Amino acid sequence: MANDQGTAIPDAPAGDLPAAAPLPHDGVRRRDFIHIAAVSAAGIGGLAVVYPLISQMGASADVLAESSTEIDISAIQPGQAIKAVWRKQPVFLRNLTPQEIAKADAVDITTLRDPATLAERTTAGKKNWLITMGVCTHLGCVPLGAGAGEIKGEFGGYFCPCHGSVYDTAARIRKGPAPKNLEVPLHSFTSDTIVKIG
Ligand code: FES
Incomplete structure (x- = not known):
């Protein structure tokens, strides 16, 4: 392969893929925020479900x-x-x-x-x-x-x-x-x- 001036450009080694174009900085941050927010919401939801299950595992005084x-x-x-x-x-x-x-x-x-x-x-x-x-x-x-x-x-x-x-x-x-x-x-x-x- 050659450039416009006829200088040879070495072929990329087999298996190397072209680097992906970087996302705009704001886009990355926004996506990260959405991801983190989603994980946090899932975590809170998980806690809300797990807590009653754990609290029910302990025998109450009248059951004991x-x-x-x-x-x-x-x-x-x-x-x-x-x-x-x-x-x-x-x-x-x-x-x-x-x-x-x-x-x-x-x-x-x-x-x-x-x-x-x-x-x-x-x-x-x-x-x-x-x-x-x-x-x-x-x-x-x-x-x-x-x-x-x-x-x-x-x-x-x-x-x-x-x-x-x-x-x-x-x-x-x-x-x-x-x-x-x-x-x-x-x-x-x-x-x-x-x-x-x-
Ligand atoms: S419950 Fe059916 S015979 Fe007792």
Whole structure:
């Protein structure tokens, strides 16, 4: 290649691209400003979204207070039950009679939909205290059977009026659509008359 005077101008090395024409100074500054402003706005928006999420991750005082609850069971006579509330859900605390214990123990658990013995669902040495969630494992209705005069169903435990699930005296599912036994929540006896749930 030659210029107007015929002087040879060396070819640019292969791969070198012509330099881009610089943008006017004001244009660069304006573009930078718009970019920075956009990033800043995104940052503020991000903070606004993240803060409530972070603040919700910390358990509030009332939730912490409900993480466990202690219940006095001294007034529950054999054959009776009470309903308590734990984590905003019903819990049944039932004092089984010797007959109800015998009935539960007589079942061949291999025939059960959700096999478990009464002993596995109660505390050692306190087999008469059946403590379960009062939440049907089908669709979450509260079964009948813990309140005075409520029907207990044909297996003598609990009966769910929503779709007819029937639980036995160990609160095991025996009939109807519920797939599992009533759940036994984590619990312990802090004394002979106080149960701590949770
Ligand atoms: S919710 Fe209990 S049987 Fe459906």
